[in-house]
Amino acid sequence: DAKTTQPPSMDCAEGRAANLPCNHSTISGNEYVYWYRQIHSQGPQYIIHGLKNNETNEMASLIITEDRKSSTLILPHATLRDTAVYYCIVTVDKIIFGKGTRLHILP
Amino acid sequence: EPEVTQTPSHQVTQMGQEVILRCVPISNHLYFYWYRQILGQKVEFLVSFYNNEISEKSEIFDDQFSVERPDGSNFTLKIRSTKLEDSAMYFCASSEPTGGYPLANYGYTFGSGTRLTVV
Numbered sequence: 255d256a257k258t259t260q261p262p263s264m265d266c267a268e269g270r271a272a273n274l275p276c277n278h279s280t281i282s283g284n285e286y287v288y289w290y291r292q293i294h295s296q297g298p299q300y301i302i303h304g305l306k307n308n309e310t311n312e313m314a315s316l317i318i319t320e321d322r323k324s325s326t327l328i329l330p331h332a333t334l335r336d337t338a339v340y341y342c343i344v345t346v347d348k349i350i351f352g353k354g355t356r357l358h359i360l361p
Numbered sequence: 362e363p364e365v366t367q368t369p370s371h372q373v374t375q376m377g378q379e380v381i382l383r384c385v386p387i388s389n390h391l392y393f394y395w396y397r398q399i400l401g402q403k404v405e406f407l408v409s410f411y412n413n414e415i416s417e418k419s420e421i422f423d424d425q426f427s428v429e430r431p432d433g434s435n436f437t438l439k440i441r442s443t444k445l446e447d448s449a450m451y452f453c454a455s456s457e458p459t460g461g462y463p464l465a466n467y468g469y470t471f472g473s474g475t476r477l478t479v480v
Contacts, residue, residue: 288468297365297452298396298404300468348394348417349454349469351404 257281257344263356272329274355276342279323285346287318289327291338298341298351301327332359363387367453367472374443374479382438382475384453393436394454394469395428397421404452410436443479450474 259277266272278287288303302309302316304325309316315328329336341354366385374380386393395407408418410428427439436455440447454469 290468292404295398295450295474297454297471297473298469299471303468348406348409350406351396353403 258342258352260340260342260352260355262353263358265358265360266329266332267360268334269331272332272336272357272359274327274329274340274342274357275324276327277324278342278344281322281344282346285344287316287322287325288343288345288349289314289316290341290343290349290351291336292341292354293335293338301340332357334359334361363470365453365455365470365472367451367475369475370473371476372478374477376445376479377442380440380443380477382440382451382453382477384436384438384472385434386436386453386455387457387470388434390455390457390470392416392456393428393430394456395438396452396454396471397449398452398474399446399449407438440477443477445479448477448479450476 257278257280286303286305289301290298291301292298302311302314304316304318316325318325337359339354339356341351343349365387368383393410396404397407398404406419408422408428409416425441429437452471452474454471456469457467
């Protein structure tokens with residue numbers, strides 16, 4: 255998705271916090287930031303979304319900068335099962351997937 | 362937790378044959394979607410469906426594709442005359458309405474996919 259920029263891959267040690275960055279400098283005022291992930295060839299899985307405020311749920315936390323031009327998805331205690339491709343999506347409408355970040359959790 | 366169910370999980374078909382991929386969305390969801398993922402590539406949007414009609418479709422969704430909600434529970438994707446390049450994982454998704462913005466408060470729930478192999 256041309257609206258977002260994510261690193262192609264990242265590593266994180268098991269048990270540590272995984273911090274996945276996303277740049278979306280052209281985000282407009284009514285667009286949300288969504289995060290999904292895809293484990294191997296399974297269907298994509300919704301993780302979290304936010305507009306302006308930081309958000310937290312049972313899976314992750316989403317930190318959005320004050321200017322909304324970037325965000326970070328935080329998996330607080332990564333496990334091997336969190337190995338997946340993570341997608342940051344900016345939208346007011348349908349979900350369009352980019353290439354995402356391939357997160358490797360190292361034992 | 363409610364799930365989106367897709368059948369079959371794997372389908373092999375001969376080039377030129379028609380295939381129908383089936384999906385049972387979550388019961389109270391009103392917005393439905395089909396995506397596909399060619400092996401090794403990104404997930405691509407095909408079509409969205411609301412109120413018994415297509416609300417948006419991509420360039421991929423040409424005249425060979427059609428969608429239908431034949432009853433209150435199923436949502437189908439039909440490919441009329443399959444080509445080798447239609448081989449892919451096909452994912453169905455549904456979402457819950459939030460009053461004008463379907464995504465405003467809830468994410469899409471995706472099924473596990475149907476792997477279509479055209480030979």
